[in-house]
Amino acid sequence: MTGRFSVVGIGPGDPDLVTIKAARMIGDAAVVAYHAGVRKESHARRIAADLIPATAVEEELRYPVTTGTTDHPGGYVGAMAEFYESCAVRLAAHLDAGRDVVLLAEGDPLFYGSSMYLHDRFKEVYETEVVPGVPAFAAATAAIAGSSGPLVRQTDVLTVLPGTLPEPELARRLADTEAAVIMKLGRTFPAVRSALAQAGRLEGAWYVERASQADERWLPVADVDADSVPYFSLIVVPGDTAHRPSADRLRARDPQPAAVEVHEQGAAELLVVGLGPGPEDWLTPEASAALADVDHVVGYGPYVARVPQRPGLTRHASGNTVEVDRARAALELAKAGERVAVVSGGDAGVFGMAAAVFEAAEDPAYAGVAIRVLPGVSAVQAVAARAGAPIGADFAVMSLSDRLKPWHVVERRLRAVAEADLVLAIYNPASRSRTEQVATAQRVLLEHRKPDTVVVVGRDVGRAEESLTVTTLAELDPATIDMSCLLIVGAESTRVSAAGVWTPRFVR
Known part of the structure; x- marks a missing residue:
């Protein structure tokens, strides 16, 4: 009879945050495995040290590489694939001998965890179990609660983002959510901070390192020395910051006019912009210049996503079947003096948003709004x-x-x-x-x-x-x-x- 493979989440660092179930399973394990850095003590073992029984066989799974270069012929990906395969062979020998194996996982096992690669290999062969753990972002949010308030409340949307995303994509996603957690910092920190600034979310964003550990610290992201950012760090952007008034930006994710805080100052011209079929090279210079000068972009979600995020730009994305409602929202903004562009794929006048804007503009309430359509390359x-x-x-x-x-x-x-x-x-x-x-x-x-x-x-x-x-x-x-x-x-x-x-x- 083969053994049971269990992946046990042990939390972000404080041994007191290990769950009762996780502690029990570690204490009953015949084999306890854990990952370790190239030249570092295993953080996972340190957390669970007092729970590992003296009778357990310990298997240290030391990474061949974490960041940087490798001389492996398959590069980083090849080196890591070979490493996980060798780990699987080592642990399978215990399982085949009937010994239960517990693999320690920092934080939560399935939240950016290395343990998933072994679980993927074993779940079809052996009896497996995953025990959830307190994720690092939960500990980080608790650490800053006195300074920032809740992470999310009511209908706020929380987005978890890897800092390794391209900077424009990271900025776009930060602008389109109420709350965010950004993982995988280290060398990515300068680009992440820049993306926060472009999205108008730097104010109120908190940096937390070594959450729940003895040397835990937190401070505003704007005050962090980029050269001091360790691996065990993350950024928390509380949902409340999306709704906090700010002199240089207007935050309104829902494109309904009632949610937009604007001040009457005379109607502005409403632009309807064709983005072309997709490639940046097919966006006309006229359209590009116009998008760089507006304060609001309104449109179907995938089209809004194609407009680069930058400081001062508010995005209003909506579904694919509310064209006239979307047009009215844009007209309301323009009527209040805001600089607005309605975006459409291809050419806005070919089965695009131009007709919907003119349809909505028949309402006498928008008689003072001038409309200009900027052509695009059609599909x-x-x-x-x-x-x-x-x-x-x-x-x-x-x-x-x-x-x-x-x-x-x-x-x-x-x-x-x-x-x-x-x-x-x-x-x-x-x-x-x-x-x-x-x-x-x-x-x-x-x-x-x-x-x-x-x-x-x-x-x-x-x-x-x-x-x-x-x-x-x-x-x-x-x-x-x-x-x-x-x-x-x-x-x-x-x-x-x-x-x-x-x-x-x-x-x-």
Whole structure:
């Protein structure tokens, strides 16, 4: 009979924070394993030292490398994979001999813990258990409670972030949450502090090192010497700081006008900005300059996420089906004198936010708000350019979504385009809830077009995962189409040559 493998969380450092269950399991263990740094005493063993029975076999799992370089042929990843595999072999020998193994894990085992790599290897082979522990951020939050108040309250959202994220991404996520915990500091600290400043969250952010330990200390992040930051440190950004008034920023995550604290000072111009299909190179200089000058960005979450965070910028992200509500929120801000940009993917005027803004602006309440639309590279342009020149002659653009128009209207327009022999660009061809429209559109088009009509399928064009497929109307597989795709259905004259897909400008 094989032994049982248990991963036991022992908290952040104070032995008094080890749970009763964890203490019992350590005291009953035949084998106690723990990780240790390259040239350091095991912190995990130090915490649990008084709980390990004298009869237990101890297995020290010493890392071959933690940071820096290694001469391993597989680099850092290869060295660590080999290390975990060797650890698994050592501990498996005990388990196969029927001995129960307890692996000590600092903090909580499944919260950025090294123990997960061994648990992953053993969970399908041996009986396993994970005992939760007090995570370091809970101890850190308790340490600063007298100075900062609660971490989160009521509907605050807490985001846990690794400091190893790219600085712009870290800044964006910090701006989009009420409360945050930032782990993995050390050498990342300067970039993390910069990201906090860009997000307008440096004020009120607390640095805590060695939480719950005898040499614990905490101070405002702004006051920390970057050269003194050890591994056992983290940053806590309490949720209350998101709502604290500040002279240089306005915090309002919910884009509803009632949540925005603004002061009437005469309406400002509202910008509607097309961000292009994705790559930064496809954002126009005009759009880039405009986004660098506004105080608020309003839009669908993934599009707002593409705007770099910076000091003084407030982001208002919302879902994909509230376009008019989003437009009203932006108009309210502009009406109150705030500099606002509504962002949209591709070109804002092509199935984007421009029409929703003008729809909302029909309300006489916004008569004093001027609206300016800044064009962007549209998805159809991007896909066409990748394919060659399929829209080099007359073409039509349609959306297969029937959310804002009935399907019979979509089908009637498909027939009209097909009968007119126009190249057709199809947006929104499918979604999780709309799986039949592509097949129906294919059937309708085949009633008027030849089976060998050229079809271009562009997926995620402009992004790292982009693909381009050239097929025919008859061979198009609707099951492969989703919202990441844009289709271009050629006219009778559209050709495929060695250079690419193109439609002649002339008609004979």
